[in-house]
Amino acid sequence: MASAVEIDAMRRALQLARRGPRGLNPQVGAVILSPAGEILAEGFHRGAGTAHAEVDALSQVAPGAARGATAVVTLEPCNHTGRTGPCALALIEAGVARVVYALDDPTDAASGGADRLRTAGVDVESGPEADAAEALVRDWTHLQRTGRPRVTVKWAQSLDGRAAADDGTSQWITGPDARRDVHARRAAADAIVAGTGTVRTDDPALTARDDDGSLLADQPMPVIIGESETAPDAAVRRHPRDPLFYTTHDLHAVLADLAERGVQRVFVEGGPTLASAFVREGLVDELLVYVAPVLLGGSRLALGDVGVPSIGAAKRLVVASVTPLGDDLLIVARPAEA
Ligand code: AOF
Numbered sequence: 527m528a529s530a531v532e533i534d535a536m537r538r539a540l541q542l543a544r545r546g547p548r549g550l551n552p553q554v555g556a557v558i559l560s561p562a563g564e565i566l567a568e569g570f571h572r573g574a575g576t577a578h579a580e581v582d583a584l585s586q587v588a589p590g591a592a593r594g595a596t597a598v599v600t601l602e603p604c605n606h607t608g609r610t611g612p613c614a615l616a617l618i619e620a621g622v623a624r625v626v627y628a629l630d631d632p633t634d635a636a637s638g639g640a641d642r643l644r645t646a647g648v649d650v651e652s653g654p655e656a657d658a659a660e661a662l663v664r665d666w667t668h669l670q671r672t673g674r675p676r677v678t679v680k681w682a683q684s685l686d687g688r689a690a691a692d693d694g695t696s697q698w699i700t701g702p703d704a705r706r707d708v709h710a711r712r713a714a715a716d717a718i719v720a721g722t723g724t725v726r727t728d729d730p731a732l733t734a735r736d737d738d739g740s741l742l743a744d745q746p747m748p749v750i751i752g753e754s755e756t757a758p759d760a761a762v763r764r765h766p767r768d769p770l771f772y773t774t775h776d777l778h779a780v781l782a783d784l785a786e787r788g789v790q791r792v793f794v795e796g797g798p799t800l801a802s803a804f805v806r807e808g809l810v811d812e813l814l815v816y817v818a819p820v821l822l823g824g825s826r827l828a829l830g831d832v833g834v835p836s837i838g839a840a841k842r843l844v845v846a847s848v849t850p851l852g853d854d855l856l857i858v859a860r861p862a863e864a
């Protein structure tokens with residue numbers, strides 16, 4: 527059983543983990559406790575190629591001072607030599623007597639640290655705060671498992687499924703509460719994707735903003751897909767992060783490339799053509815549909831061709847939640863098979 531002091535230390539380690547960047551490696555935090563339960567050192571992982579959290583924490587204690595100590599880590603200490611050496615070995619060599627970690631390492635390459643520690647006589651315990659630790663690295667785990675980022679596709683529509691009036695105007699279908707929710711979700715994504723057509727016609731800023739229009743602290747990287755040129759004075763060129771442009775229409779290739787750049791979560795807000803392409807290719811992990819109680823009629827549908835010639839091929843979804851936002855509704859849905 528983990529002690530109350532160890533559980534507190536794990537919560538602290540989770541806070542520390544969040545100081546590290548989201549990217550190719552998971553966010554990991556570590557706390558070293560003396561046998562009396564005092565914090566000797568704290569550490570976190572600053573991204574691929576830098577010291578792991580355990581090694582970062584150990585580097586802050588005097589040689590020999592971690593002997594008999596307890597290491598509290600948010601992820602199972604690794605057992606491999608990747609860009610850095612195995613943390614399990616570093617802990618053993620430092621003389622740590624006990625290791626408490628929250629979550630097993632989900633990768634084949636790096637897992638096995640717990641067994642290695644036990645074999646060396648270290649007392650090992652796993653599980654405290656596992657849910658929070660799992661939530662923290664969920665997108666990274668998805669990236670490991672699938673080789674692509676998690677994809678959220680969002681659109682706003684009228685009650686009759688239109689994304690714009692027939693003259694193309696669409697500002698605004700939904701109200702301020704729904705728009706605030708969208709901006710918070712943009713801020714939580716690593717990249718925001720739009721098509722060149724939407725960039726040309728709507729000139730979106732693709733930033734995450736609060737009600738008065740000022741920028742939120744976290745900004746997704748803008749990603750523009752398509753063949754037409756983006757004008758030199760397009761709003762997206764003033765985005766705080768440099769936009770990434772892809773001229774290919776192969777969304778699988780785009781997502782594989784984003785994964786290699788450490789993009790864990792993608793927010794697709796690119797208009798009906800791009801949304802349809804993601805749906806058609808089966809690349810959607812989560813759909814966010816903001817439904818406003820208005821009727822627009824006409825031909826500007828929220829989705830075009832999604833590769834459903836007949837009802838037997840319908841893309842079946844499960845509804846994860848339905849949330850009222852002001853006068854609007856947010857429906858979160860996922861593919862039925864996922
Ligand atoms: C840990 N502590 O702080 C992190 C771990 O290429 P490397 O050497 O940076 O190894 C990356 C892998 O190590 C990564 O895929 C994951 O399995 C694990 N991350 N492990 O013990 C850490 N960041």
Ligand code: ZN
Binds near residue numbers: 613
């Ligand atoms: Zn490690």
